[in-house]
Amino acid sequence: MTADTFRKTLTKAIRGSNEALADIIEMYMPLINRYSYVDGELDEDLRQYIFLHIFKNLSKFSL
Amino acid sequence: MRLLRGNRVEKQDRTSTIFESRHTIKVCLGFFVPRALMVCFGGKEHTMYGKSTERDELRGKFTKWMEVTVYRARLNYLKAQRRRIDTIPLEDAPIEKLCSQEGEEQWIQKMRRADSLDFEEEALAAAFSQLPAMKKEVLTMLFLLDMTPQEIAGELSCTVQYVYKQRSLALKKLREALKGGDAL
Numbered sequence: 001m002t003a004d005t006f007r008k009t010l011t012k013a014i015r016g017s018n019e020a021l022a023d024i025i026e027m028y029m030p031l032i033n034r035y036s037y038v039d040g041e042l043d044e045d046l047r048q049y050i051f052l053h054i055f056k057n058l059s060k061f062s063l
Numbered sequence: 064m065r066l067l068r069g070n071r072v073e074k075q076d077r078t079s080t081i082f083e084s085r086h087t088i089k090v091c092l093g094f095f096v097p098r099a100l101m102v103c104f105g106g107k108e109h110t111m112y113g114k115s116t117e118r119d120e121l122r123g124k125f126t127k128w129m130e131v132t133v134y135r136a137r138l139n140y141l142k143a144q145r146r147r148i149d150t151i152p153l154e155d156a157p158i159e160k161l162c163s164q165e166g167e168e169q170w171i172q173k174m175r176r177a178d179s180l181d182f183e184e185e186a187l188a189a190a191f192s193q194l195p196a197m198k199k200e201v202l203t204m205l206f207l208l209d210m211t212p213q214e215i216a217g218e219l220s221c222t223v224q225y226v227y228k229q230r231s232l233a234l235k236k237l238r239e240a241l242k243g244g245d246a247l
Contacts, residue, residue: 003119010125028129035133038141046140053136054129061128063121
């Protein structure tokens with residue numbers, strides 16, 4: 001994804017586009033997965049909580 | 064002796080200034096040379112394979128933001144998990160535990176302990192019963208079991224500050240429920 005495409009996708013995601021948000025989340029899935037492990041096991045609830053936290057706070061990110 | 068000491072000090076000063084100046088040159092080279100190269104090559108970073116990649120500041124900023132957000136979310140979740148009181152539905156509770164003699168005795172003791180709260184007013188008892196489980200537990204430990212905030216923090220695996228906060232919030236709620244601060 002080029003810088004210009006990334007900017008457009010991120011802007012759309014912040015404005016509430018679900019597709020753009022899905023693209024952004026998919027891009028950062030490795031990071032989210034890395035933080036979703038507790039005691040060496042993937043915690044699905046934690047991953048869900050992280051998703052919700054990102055959805056809630058994405059609008060606070062200033063471009 | 065004084066002269067010798069003086070010479071030593073001078074030598075030390077000289078060596079330290081030489082090291083400092085070398086360090087300054089290194090820092091200057093490290094700072095200015097890459098930027099000068101960047102300007103020469105039109106603001107693009109050149110990789111070792113000869114491919115040029117544009118510097119995406121927004122993506123870098125967003126990645127940093129994501130890392131911090133995800134890290135905080137994880138911390139919040141784990142804290143909440145530690146504070147959560149384990150409960151199971153009554154249907155799933157083992158019958159042996161429900162019907163055993165020990166369980167009954169424990170229940171009677173618990174009820175006696177609850178009675179020993181000795182509320183002056185029924186309104187206070189009602190207000191206390193409406194408090195969340197954590198606040199009830201903190202108040203009980205503080206005033207009934209005479210535990211210190213440090214001991215409670217250790218018991219509940221939380222910070223002392225959290226215990227004080229729970230205490231003040233619980234007391235505030237009780238005052239509000241009693242419509243004034245006279246009762247407490």
